[in-house]
Amino acid sequence: AQTRYASIRDRACVTADGHRIEMLMNAGLMADLPSLESSGAEGVGLFRTELQFLTRNKVPKRGELASLYARVMEAAKGKTVTFRTLDIGSDKVLPYMKSQDEPNPALGWRAIRVGLDKKGVMRMQLQALLRAANGRPLSLMFPFIAQMEEFIAARGHLLREIHRETSLGHALPETLRVGAMLETPSMAFAPRRFFEEADFISIGGNDLKQFFFAADRENERVRRRYDTLNVSFLSLIEQIVARCAETDTPVSFCGEDAGRPVEALCFAAMGLRCLSMRPASIGPVKHILLRSNLAEVREVISAARDAGEQTVRPAVMEYLRTR
Numbered sequence: 330a331q332t333r334y335a336s337i338r339d340r341a342c343v344t345a346d347g348h349r350i351e352m353l354m355n356a357g358l359m360a361d362l363p364s365l366e367s368s369g370a371e372g373v374g375l376f377r378t379e380l381q382f383l384t385r386n387k388v389p390k391r392g393e394l395a396s397l398y399a400r401v402m403e404a405a406k407g408k409t410v411t412f413r414t415l416d417i418g419s420d421k422v423l424p425y426m427k428s429q430d431e432p433n434p435a436l437g438w439r440a441i442r443v444g445l446d447k448k449g450v451m452r453m454q455l456q457a458l459l460r461a462a463n464g465r466p467l468s469l470m471f472p473f474i475a476q477m478e479e480f481i482a483a484r485g486h487l488l489r490e491i492h493r494e495t496s497l498g499h500a501l502p503e504t505l506r507v508g509a510m511l512e513t514p515s516m517a518f519a520p521r522r523f524f525e526e527a528d529f530i531s532i533g534g535n536d537l538k539q540f541f542f543a544a545d546r547e548n549e550r551v552r553r554r555y556d557t558l559n560v561s562f563l564s565l566i567e568q569i570v571a572r573c574a575e576t577d578t579p580v581s582f583c584g585e586d587a588g589r590p591v592e593a594l595c596f597a598a599m600g601l602r603c604l605s606m607r608p609a610s611i612g613p614v615k616h617i618l619l620r621s622n623l624a625e626v627r628e629v630i631s632a633a634r635d636a637g638e639q640t641v642r643p644a645v646m647e648y649l650r651t652r
């Protein structure tokens with residue numbers, strides 16, 4: 330698939346009507362980094378940090394993590410890598426953590442909730458990220474923020490670690506971007522201050538969609554039941570983009586749907602200008618975006634909504650077939 334799209338690999342993704350869409354990739358291993366070059370991705374929009382915790386029988390050491398994160402930044406050769414702090418619980422259970430036996434793990438003690446309650450591991454990971462950056466720019470985000478205070482508290486821990494690194498005489502990151510993942514519908518309606526405080530927002534569409542439709546992403550019976558192009562979900566995306574625009578907060582989408590060409594096209598039509606996806610999807614998504622007119626797609630979406638459709642998919646597919 331990469332060779333098929335080789336001719337557009339180094340082309341900036343600009344739609345037929347002139348909108349620049351930033352194309353980033355998702356990663357989680359050192360071995361993913363060569364894809365930055367082969368896919369033409371402009372950076373890593375989501376580096377999942379769970380794997381190093383899941384594949385051991387105890388919490389990894391700060392030094393180990395710092396050296397891995399440093400190698401990842403090195404391999405990115407100046408392109409931005411956005412690290413997501415540990416997102417465990419729910420589907421990602423640590424073998425050495427006492428099982429919580431929760432009735433609804435996806436709604437349970439997971440991600441930032443664990444981080445804020447068991448601060449030791451989060452602080453250690455933040456130290457590792459600061460040491461890895463060692464004078465380079467650092468971009469990181471906190472997962473599963475469900476109310477503003479969680480973001481403020483998590484960032485407070487980071488600021489304390491920065492203070493500590495300074496007092497130890499360690500080099501600080503050259504620049505720091507601290508973002509929040511928007512994965513629960515509550516945050517579309519968060520106070521304006523949340524959008525002002527976050528340096529950027531990354532929409533975690535996998536979780537956002539499961540909570541929006543109350544359909545477990547792990548449950549085969551229901552996980553494909555609701556279309557991402559359902560007018561309700563697109564309106565949610567539109568609302569998030571509008572909230573971010575009020576405060577000039579950069580916003581991206583990093584769930585699996587960003588890597589599906591028709592979904593990605595509709596997200597761009599709803600105003601998203603940055604998408605992060607698996608590397609193999611960059612070619613196909615860029616291909617469709619390069620030849621699309623977002624204003625036209627937006628009109629098609631509006632017409633389908635006005636006509637009372639449940640999903641805009643048939644209308645958008647028809648538009649793509651006939652233009």
Ligand code: PEP
Nearest residue numbers: 533534535536583584585
């Ligand atoms: C998401 O929820 O969309 C996301 C990117 O995070 P994860 O899939 O790791 O939960």
Ligand code: MG
Nearest residue numbers: 512533535536
């Ligand atoms: Mg998620």
